[in-house]
Amino acid sequence: MYTWRRIDNRAGAGQSGIKRMNETLKRIKARVDQAVETRMTEAEKQADMARRRAAAAVPLFQAFKDVRHQLVKVSVLKSIWPEDFHNRDDHATVLVADILGDRRTPCGIRLHIPGGFRRFEVEVLGDGSLNYVAVRESLGGRPHVASYNSVEQWLDTFYITMGTLLELSYPGGDHRLNRS
Numbered sequence: 001m002y003t004w005r006r007i008d009n010r011a012g013a014g015q016s017g018i019k020r021m022n023e024t025l026k027r028i029k030a031r032v033d034q035a036v037e038t039r040m041t042e043a044e045k046q047a048d049m050a051r052r053r054a055a056a057a058v059p060l061f062q063a064f065k066d067v068r069h070q071l072v073k074v075s076v077l078k079s080i081w082p083e084d085f086h087n088r089d090d091h092a093t094v095l096v097a098d099i100l101g102d103r104r105t106p107c108g109i110r111l112h113i114p115g116g117f118r119r120f121e122v123e124v125l126g127d128g129s130l131n132y133v134a135v136r137e138s139l140g141g142r143p144h145v146a147s148y149n150s151v152e153q154w155l156d157t158f159y160i161t162m163g164t165l166l167e168l169s170y171p172g173g174d175h176r177l178n179r180s
Contacts, residue, residue, distance in 0.1 A: 049124045053107035056122040056130050059151055063158060064109060068092045071167040079114035092166060108133075111161070115139060118161050120154065134158070 070092050077085035077094075088094050100108035100121050108121030116138040123131045132154035136144040148154040 050101065050105040050107070052130065053122040053124060054101060054105035056132070056151065057101075057107045059155060060109060060120055060122075060158060061106065063155060063162075064092070064096075067162055067166060070162075072165055073167050076114060076165050080112050092162070095165060111165075113161070113165065116141075120158055134161075 068091065071090050072092060072094060074085070074090075077088055077090065080095075081088055095111045095113070096109060097112050097117055098110040099106045100110060100119070107123075108119060110117050110119045113136075116136065119133070119135040119137060121133050121135070123133055125131050129149075132148040132151055134146045134148070134154060134157045138144075146157060148157070
């Protein structure tokens with residue numbers, strides 16, 4: 001069993017022990033400083049990735065902003081909330097289950113859909129490239145994941161999803177029904 005007195009005697013009392021102690025303290029401080037730098041660098045990388053994801057998600061949020069006041073189909077509301085669909089707001093904003101990311105750097109949106117959720121999110125891959133993800137999360141089933149390299153394909157999936165959920169009106173009436 002060691003005691004401090006034995007450790008002091010082994011380390012050598014006097015000036016050489018103090019010098020070794022100072023060197024040890026310097027090494028400890030250097031390691032602590034290095035760890036702090038590493039953590040700060042990692043935090044900066046995380047913040048940069050969050051900013052990139054948020055910037056890449058701007059077209060998605062703009063597209064949702066354009067349709068947020070559109071009416072949701074009654075059949076969709078009944079399917080999502082069968083008990084109280086009549087008490088729900090009937091605009092597209094009611095479909096938003098969650099905004100993904102933090103408040104300052106949102107990177108996606110999660111929507112209520114019949115039978116589960118639909119998530120649109122921007123991810124950063126290991127090589128630093130952006131990946132646009134659309135996920136169909138069914139209740140009790142495996143998620144269906146679609147990954148896109150381009151924002152256009154990703155937004156097309158968003159448009160198709162919103163087209164199935166919203167009551168769409170066309171200026172001058174419904175031209176799809178005009179067969180002449």
